[in-house]
Amino acid sequence: MSFCFRKHEHLRCSADFRRVYERRRSVSDDHLIIYACENGLPYSRLGLSVSRKRGTAVQRNRLRRLCREAFRLTRHEMPRGLDLILIPRRAELPSLAELKQALPRLVRQVAGKLRREAGKS
Numbered sequence: 001m002s003f004c005f006r007k008h009e010h011l012r013c014s015a016d017f018r019r020v021y022e023r024r025r026s027v028s029d030d031h032l033i034i035y036a037c038e039n040g041l042p043y044s045r046l047g048l049s050v051s052r053k054r055g056t057a058v059q060r061n062r063l064r065r066l067c068r069e070a071f072r073l074t075r076h077e078m079p080r081g082l083d084l085i086l087i088p089r090r091a092e093l094p095s096l097a098e099l100k101q102a103l104p105r106l107v108r109q110v111a112g113k114l115r116r117e118a119g120k121s
Contacts, residue, residue: 004072005046005068005071005072008045009043009044009045009046010045010046010047011045011046011047011083011084011085012047016045016047016083017047017049017085019037019083020035020036020037020047020083020084020085021035021085023035023036023037025037025110025113025114025117026110027106027109027110027113028089028106029102029106030089030090031088031089031090031094031098031099031102032067032086032087032088032089032099032102032103032106033086033087033089034084034085034086034087034103034106034107034110035084035085035087035110036082036083036084036085036107036110036111036114037082037083037114038081038082038083038114038118039081039082039083040081041080041081042080042081043080043081044075044078044079044080044081044082044083044084044107045082045083045084046067046068046071046084046086047083047084047085047086048064048067048068048085048086048087049085049086049087050063050064050087050088051087053091054088054090054091055091059091059093062093063088063093066093066094066096066099067086067088067099067103069096069099070096070099070100070103071084071086071103073100074100074103074104077104078103078104078107078108078111079107079108079111082107082110082111082114084107084110086103
């Protein structure tokens with residue numbers, strides 16, 4: 001099992017972000033809001049959206065690094081084939097342990113929503 005986080009696993013272009021937001025499937029808890037959309041790939045991709053309301057550039061970058069690390073370490077516990085956008089809710093930093101616990105649970109919840117919706121159509 002590889003814990004690398006390769007370039008192709010990042011959501012980068014605005015069209016991908018728009019597609020995920022337009023799908024309008026999200027879940028949240030005290031630390032994160034997660035938007036998700038199917039991507040048709042054998043792996044999940046991660047995008048981060050950290051508002052300036054979350055503090056200085058240093059604080060925002062720290063939040064991004066924590067979220068990326070939590071994703072990298074827990075993605076083997078999550079469903080594959082999703083594009084995910086993580087939005088931190090608060091400026092104060094959650095611990096890596098908190099993010100590692102919350103992220104797989106939230107991704108499974110949003111994947112369940114997407115599956116149920118696909119089953120209805």
